[in-house]
Amino acid sequence: MEDETRRIFAVQFHPEVAHTPLGxxxxxxxxxxxxxxxxxxxxxxVIEEQISRIRxxxxxxxxxxxxxxxxxxxxxxxxxxxxxxxDRQTCIFVDNGLLREGEFESTLAxxxxxxxxxxxxxxAGPAFLEALxxxxxxxxxxxxxxKVFIDVFERxxxxxxxxxxxVQGTLYPDVIESVSVRGPSAVxxxxxxxxxxxxxxxxxxxxxxxxxxxxxxxxxxxxxGVPEEILGRHPFPxxxxxxxxxxxxxxxxxxxxxxxxxILDEELRLAELYNSVWQAFPVLLPVSTVGVMGDERTYExxxxxxxxxxxxxxxxxxxxxxxxxxxxISARLVSEIxxxxxxxxxxxxxxxxxxxxx
Amino acid sequence: MEDETRRIFAVQFHPEVAHTPLGxxxxxxxxxxxxxxxxxxxxxxVIEEQISRIRxxxxxxxxxxxxxxxxxxxxxxxxxxxxxxxDRQTCIFVDNGLLREGEFESTLAxxxxxxxxxxxxxxAGPAFLEALxxxxxxxxxxxxxxKVFIDVFERxxxxxxxxxxxVQGTLYPDVIESVSVRGPSAVxxxxxxxxxxxxxxxxxxxxxxxxxxxxxxxxxxxxxGVPEEILGRHPFPxxxxxxxxxxxxxxxxxxxxxxxxxILDEELRLAELYNSVWQAFPVLLPVSTVGVMGDERTYExxxxxxxxxxxxxxxxxxxxxxxxxxxxISARLVSEIxxxxxxxxxxxxxxxxxxxxx
Numbered sequence: 001m002e003d004e005t006r007r008i009f010a011v012q013f014h015p016e017v018a019h020t021p022l023g024x025x026x027x028x029x030x031x032x033x034x035x036x037x038x039x040x041x042x043x044x045x046v047i048e049e050q051i052s053r054i055r056x057x058x059x060x061x062x063x064x065x066x067x068x069x070x071x072x073x074x075x076x077x078x079x080x081x082x083x084x085x086x087d088r089q090t091c092i093f094v095d096n097g098l099l100r101e102g103e104f105e106s107t108l109a110x111x112x113x114x115x116x117x118x119x120x121x122x123x124a125g126p127a128f129l130e131a132l133x134x135x136x137x138x139x140x141x142x143x144x145x146x147k148v149f150i151d152v153f154e155r156x157x158x159x160x161x162x163x164x165x166x167v168q169g170t171l172y173p174d175v176i177e178s179v180s181v182r183g184p185s186a187v188x189x190x191x192x193x194x195x196x197x198x199x200x201x202x203x204x205x206x207x208x209x210x211x212x213x214x215x216x217x218x219x220x221x222x223x224x225g226v227p228e229e230i231l232g233r234h235p236f237p238x239x240x241x242x243x244x245x246x247x248x249x250x251x252x253x254x255x256x257x258x259x260x261x262x263i264l265d266e267e268l269r270l271a272e273l274y275n276s277v278w279q280a281f282p283v284l285l286p287v288s289t290v291g292v293m294g295d296e297r298t299y300e301x302x303x304x305x306x307x308x309x310x311x312x313x314x315x316x317x318x319x320x321x322x323x324x325x326x327x328x329i330s331a332r333l334v335s336e337i338x339x340x341x342x343x344x345x346x347x348x349x350x351x352x353x354x355x356x357x358x
Numbered sequence: 359m360e361d362e363t364r365r366i367f368a369v370q371f372h373p374e375v376a377h378t379p380l381g382x383x384x385x386x387x388x389x390x391x392x393x394x395x396x397x398x399x400x401x402x403x404v405i406e407e408q409i410s411r412i413r414x415x416x417x418x419x420x421x422x423x424x425x426x427x428x429x430x431x432x433x434x435x436x437x438x439x440x441x442x443x444x445d446r447q448t449c450i451f452v453d454n455g456l457l458r459e460g461e462f463e464s465t466l467a468x469x470x471x472x473x474x475x476x477x478x479x480x481x482a483g484p485a486f487l488e489a490l491x492x493x494x495x496x497x498x499x500x501x502x503x504x505k506v507f508i509d510v511f512e513r514x515x516x517x518x519x520x521x522x523x524x525v526q527g528t529l530y531p532d533v534i535e536s537v538s539v540r541g542p543s544a545v546x547x548x549x550x551x552x553x554x555x556x557x558x559x560x561x562x563x564x565x566x567x568x569x570x571x572x573x574x575x576x577x578x579x580x581x582x583g584v585p586e587e588i589l590g591r592h593p594f595p596x597x598x599x600x601x602x603x604x605x606x607x608x609x610x611x612x613x614x615x616x617x618x619x620x621i622l623d624e625e626l627r628l629a630e631l632y633n634s635v636w637q638a639f640p641v642l643l644p645v646s647t648v649g650v651m652g653d654e655r656t657y658e659x660x661x662x663x664x665x666x667x668x669x670x671x672x673x674x675x676x677x678x679x680x681x682x683x684x685x686x687i688s689a690r691l692v693s694e695i696x697x698x699x700x701x702x703x704x705x706x707x708x709x710x711x712x713x714x715x716x
Binding site for chain 2: 138246285286287289290291292293298304305318320323326327329330331334335341342343344345346347348349350351352353354356357358
């Protein structure tokens with residue numbers, strides 16, 4: 001479709017998603033051949049531009065806190081803001097009790113040793129668990145977690161004194177899927193980074209990666225000296241394991257899921273497939289099924305394994321993991337984790353499914 | 359372990375399950391070399407023996423009804439009893455509203471045309487649905503379905519007059535897993551054929567296949583002239599789709615599952631894999647997950663696909679179906695069935711999982 005006089009041109013499909021054949025070529029032709037754009041995007045240019053913007057925005061006064069999660073996005077955002085304002089930024093890494101096994105300790109150690117960030121680790125697991133007690137609705141879970149996060153940040157900011165801004169590693173896909181800022185996309189989910197935050201909070205947001213995709217963020221991170229171990233990490237949702245436990249969240253379910261996550265992670269790395277999947281994680285279903293152990297009947301839980309390949313997280317295909325690897329993962333999950341007797345593998349693409357289940 | 363004086367010899371593992379390496383050899387050595395047994399089992403011998411037993415049991419008086427389900431077991435049982443007492447047997451095929459799509463009509467036609475059985479088709483879907491309304495517990499489902507079945511049989515038996523016996527296609531694995539008749543196996547599930555029946559009923563049971571395994575039943579069926587189309591059918595549980603709908607059973611869920619079952623069946627047959635799996639079926643989970651359709655968020659159901667290979671149903675492994683077939687099945691389920699946005703594939707073995715989920 002086109003309107004020559006107003007210079008508006010449109011197509012009625014999604015050339016921008018990775019799974020559209022030749023979609024990138026359509027966009028390339030339009031931008032370079034038709035509009036005369038130049039393809040001069042570079043990590044260095046983005047970093048320079050963002051640093052100026054951040055400095056301009058923050059001026060000379062005031063401190064900044066950054067919500068660090070140990071994932072790619074927040075670490076790169078922190079590194080960028082650090083480049084702009086140095087130690088005026090304090091990174092707060094909250095143990096919300098919903099992290100992977102050992103993640104809090106290992107991330108603090110890794111980031112502390114390799115980057116010169118100013119980091120504060122805060123253990124707040126019980127407050128999150130309390131806020132989640134009896135809550136099954138996924139939107140409610142995200143909102144309650146977002147609220148406790150902000151409570152923690154505000155409390156820590158108050159103690160630091162003079163803090164006006166909160167840095168978050170929000171990416172463009174989070175923005176597209178959670179608020180309609182740049183177009184008519186309906187709300188797909190409240191991302192913790194975006195829609196999960198309370199309407200009223202005392203800190204103003206800085207989101208330097210808000211217009212970038214994950215692959216671009218990795219390039220910028222590499223340029224900023226973020227360790228490969230962090231750059232190569234699979235995405236992990238802000239609300240953590242809470243959105244991978246369908247139904248209500250309890251400590252027992254968290255431990256079970258952490259154990260499942262550790263086994264899956266180990267097996268993927270052993271098979272040297274960790275880096276070829278975009279994301280891989282277990283989901284605990286609120287479903288019990290019949291099984292048999294020795295000569296006894298069991299009635300235990302089901303764990304779903306989700307592993308996808310993707311370029312940008314906007315579309316994804318289920319990973320064609322080798323069947324003997326799936327068999328080994330399944331056997332380990334049921335034999336090593338008490339309370340699990342059945343394992344399923346998610347064979348859905350995004351769309352119509354999403355990567356995370358909630 | 360052994361007790362020479364009492365001539366008792368034991369092993370502390372399961373040589374009889376198909377997945378034990380050389381298990382069959384252990385048993386063969388013991389039976390033939392040690393005990394001096396002869397391996398002269400034959401379908402003809404079993405048929406002759408059962409026919410004599412049935413005739414002896416039933417005498418000359420009285421009529422018999424047989425609960426026909428269209429599956430291998432009940433059809434072979436019916437054929438056997440027919441050989442023994444002819445038209446004194448009436449086969450009752452009940453449409454419980456929980457069958458596969460079109461199964462009632464096609465089975466009546468097939469059995470009617472190829473075998474000389476005396477068949478009565480009874481439509482009783484609404485009574486079963488009514489008994490299941492709001493019931494989520496799997497044991498309760500089985501018991502209620504068993505009760506309505508018996509109500510129907512008794513009513514029909516009364517109309518026929520002079521009926522004392524009910525023929526059922528119970529196999530040995532059903533017996534092992536549901537009642538401890540021959541050993542200390544705990545109850546694994548109430549099979550519809552066995553434990554699902556009410557304690558008090560006016561008909562006495564005849565179960566001519568009660569000491570046989572499925573592969574033996576197929577051999578006997580072939581000898582009795584049961585059509586290959588029935589002998590090759592995947593096992594189907596007595597309580598039908600009710601135990602493949604986790605949570606409560608509604609008409610809408612039954613339709614959804616019937617559609618999923620049809621698609622899975624079509625794809626397996628197209629791929630010429632129907633005969634190489636022991637059983638393949640969809641399960642509707644009581645779980646909704648987030649998805650995206652166009653630019654809208656969806657919150658829809660998950661279907662699990664279960665497909666296993668097995669020799670006797672006692673142990674089973676998940677079928678290593680080709681990944682492109684799984685992808686096609688998954689794509690068809692989400693695009694053709696309204697209300698489904700995610701598909702998982704069961705990668706659990708039996709044990710510790712069972713084949714059916716409930």
